[in-house]
Amino acid sequence: MRLTARSEYALLALLHLARQxxxxxxxxxxxxxxxxxxxKFLEQILLTLKRARYLRSLKGQHGGYRLAKKPRDISVxxxxxxxxxxxxxxxxxxRYFYESTPIEKEKSLIRVFKQVRDYVSDKLENTTLADLR
Structure with missing residues (x-):
């Protein structure tokens, strides 16, 4: 797993909104x-979050974005x-994006990578915006 600027900025924007x-x-x-x-980059990210139903938006002078869910209901x-x-x-x-890779022939490596996956997944699934604000 490697975070892109898009996911890092999305998390920063969501945390900012969670603190409001x-x-x-x-x-x-x-x-x-x-x-x-x-x-401009942020607008694209916020639109993606809105389409995924994490945000609500309001147009006009008092408009902007806010969370559509409670911070405790949004995991990292x-x-x-x-x-x-x-x-x-x-x-x-x-678990969600399986594709065959050359490493599959080495079962010992697969075991280690599954352990890493399980640890990272567990930590990130159980960390919400509410935990971070």
Whole structure:
């Protein structure tokens, strides 16, 4: 698993929103300047999060974005999967994004990579925005 800038920025934006009042809409510019995220890139990320039903948006002078779910209901794992795919170190041990890879012929390596996958997955599945804010 390797995080892209998209998933890192998505997590930063979500954490920023999780720290706001539940019904408060926050502008793209406000999130971007607070987290150091380029506004155009942030708009794309927020749109993806909105389409995946993690965010709500409101247009107009008092518009912006806010969480559509409670922070305790959004895990770090699901956001990483949304933007980057598998949490597993190789696709051949991925639960959700399996693909055959050359490493499969070595069962001892597969065992180790499954242990790594299970540890990382467990940690990220059980860490929510509420835990991090």
């Amino acid at each position: 009042e539940a019904d408060q809409y926050v502008t793209v510019d406000s999130i971007g300047s607070a987290q150091g995220i380029p506004p 794992a699901e956001i990483i999967r949304l933007f980057d795919g598998a949490l597993a170190p190789t696709e051949s041990v991925s």
